[in-house]
Amino acid sequence: MDSKKNILEVEGIQKAYGKNEVLKDISFTMQRGELAGIVGENGAGKSTLLKILVGLLKPNSGRIHLDGTFGYCPQELLVFETLNVQENFLYFANAYGLYSKKDRSLWKENSNYLMKKFKFHQYEEVLVSNLSGGTKQKLNFSLSILHFPDILILDEPYSGFDWETYLNFWDFSKEQKDKGKSLLIVSHFVYDKQKFDKIYKLKNGVLECA
Amino acid sequence: MTIKELYRNRIAIILLLLIPTLFYALIVLTTSDRIIAFKLASISEETFVQVSEESESLIFIGLAVVGLLTSFVALNLMQKNFDVNRRLIICGFHSSEIILSKLIVLVGVIFLIGLYAALMLLLFFSPEYLLGVLLGFVLGGYVYGCYGLLIGSIFKHELEGILFIVLLANIDAGWLQNPNYYAEAQSKIIIRYLPAFHPSQISIISGFTDYSFAVSFILSITYGAVFLIAALIIFGKRTRTKK
Numbered sequence: 001m002d003s004k005k006n007i008l009e010v011e012g013i014q015k016a017y018g019k020n021e022v023l024k025d026i027s028f029t030m031q032r033g034e035l036a037g038i039v040g041e042n043g044a045g046k047s048t049l050l051k052i053l054v055g056l057l058k059p060n061s062g063r064i065h066l067d068g069t070f071g072y073c074p075q076e077l078l079v080f081e082t083l084n085v086q087e088n089f090l091y092f093a094n095a096y097g098l099y100s101k102k103d104r105s106l107w108k109e110n111s112n113y114l115m116k117k118f119k120f121h122q123y124e125e126v127l128v129s130n131l132s133g134g135t136k137q138k139l140n141f142s143l144s145i146l147h148f149p150d151i152l153i154l155d156e157p158y159s160g161f162d163w164e165t166y167l168n169f170w171d172f173s174k175e176q177k178d179k180g181k182s183l184l185i186v187s188h189f190v191y192d193k194q195k196f197d198k199i200y201k202l203k204n205g206v207l208e209c210a
Numbered sequence: 211m212t213i214k215e216l217y218r219n220r221i222a223i224i225l226l227l228l229i230p231t232l233f234y235a236l237i238v239l240t241t242s243d244r245i246i247a248f249k250l251a252s253i254s255e256e257t258f259v260q261v262s263e264e265s266e267s268l269i270f271i272g273l274a275v276v277g278l279l280t281s282f283v284a285l286n287l288m289q290k291n292f293d294v295n296r297r298l299i300i301c302g303f304h305s306s307e308i309i310l311s312k313l314i315v316l317v318g319v320i321f322l323i324g325l326y327a328a329l330m331l332l333l334f335f336s337p338e339y340l341l342g343v344l345l346g347f348v349l350g351g352y353v354y355g356c357y358g359l360l361i362g363s364i365f366k367h368e369l370e371g372i373l374f375i376v377l378l379a380n381i382d383a384g385w386l387q388n389p390n391y392y393a394e395a396q397s398k399i400i401i402r403y404l405p406a407f408h409p410s411q412i413s414i415i416s417g418f419t420d421y422s423f424a425v426s427f428i429l430s431i432t433y434g435a436v437f438l439i440a441a442l443i444i445f446g447k448r449t450r451t452k453k
Binding site for chain 1: 211214215218219291293294296297298299300301302303451
């Protein structure tokens with residue numbers, strides 16, 4: 001294993017809630033420019049694993065080494081419903097540190113690109129609470145990529161996408177992959193298996209190659 | 211952004227102004243203007259004042275309503291969007307930046323409601339020292355606002371938070387701190403240690419006398435600070451990333 005090329009190294013992650021062991025000795029690595037998928041049934045522990053990877057949950061044991069910036073798209077909709085699309089973009093851009101004077105031109109460029117790519121222009125001033133479910137999901141995803149991170153960690157990212165957004169999502173993913181960025185996608189099902197470099201299956205808390 | 215969110219909730223803003231008006235109206239409609247005598251508890255056991263029952267009730271209810279409203283606003287600020295705020299923290303914000311933004315909004319709300327409630331008193335009578343009454347209202351809002359932040363940082367669900375606020379604010383600010391009740395109370399020591407005691411003493415002292423309220427001012431600030439520090443610690447722990 002060439003650790004220099006690895007952007008993510010996960011070693012021996014174990015997580016239990018009381019006596020219920022959700023994750024058992026999970027280990028895997030991801031290289032730069034790699035697109036990996038994790039599939040599993042409901043309650044298999046996929047979201048728990050992702051929450052551990054991004055720091056929302058603490059594992060009982062194990063080690064994670066992330067070499068770069070990450071973006072995280074949660075399964076549930078975590079956006080400000082009483083703000084509009086543009087304001088959500090700005091709020092998260094501030095959190096990523098993109099709205100400093102130094103990076104403002106880069107942020108404008110990124111923002112315009114995403115607005116165009118995912119067709120947000122017509123919704124810029126619309127309150128999120130007034131958007132359709134699919135558009136909210138698109139915003140949920142877009143907020144995780146505002147800073148064009150080195151690795152994207154996505155939990156059921158395309159559930160609720162319409163066909164055009166689904167195609168745009170894969171188009172964006174390919175662009176990022178070609179630039180050496182990595183993507184880890186968790187889903188109940190993986191369609192378009194040929195798009196993935198690796199697919200893992202999480203079953204009974206054990207991660208195995210699918 | 212937090213201010214924008216609150217500003218867009220027009221019904222809540224209307225209610226924040228309507229509720230004090232209704233409380234005052236109820237007092238004016240139901241209380242007589244007979245002269246009553248009561249003890250100024252924070253000055254000494256022998257210091258009595260004689261005032262109109264209506265004026266005394268107006269100051270008491272003014273402080274109670276400011277305390278109640280700010281504690282609910284604080285609870286809402288803490289609980290609403292909790293998970294989205296956690297997402298912002300993993301994106302790069304520090305939990306102190308998030309809570310500071312809420313605190314700034316809360317301070318603004320406390321001043322606005324306190325000022326509105328104090329100025330409305332002028333429609334019914336002229337307090338001896340209006341700025342002192344306003345200070346008492348603002349400190350009542352501050353102490354109960356910080357209590358709301360603490361409850362909001364402990365409980366994830368709205369119902370538990372509301373019940374905890376109602377439990378304390380109703381009994382304390384809405385009942386026991388009425389000087390009329392306090393004068394005849396059996397265990398005064400309990401009332402003196404409740405959060406609204408010192409702010410209400412500041413308002414009552416300023417409303418009818420020119421006595422100093424320096425001790426009550428310091429103790430009000432301290433009481434609120436204890437709630438605030440506890441809220442900061444708990445919120446920080448709950449939103450901390452696990453890396």
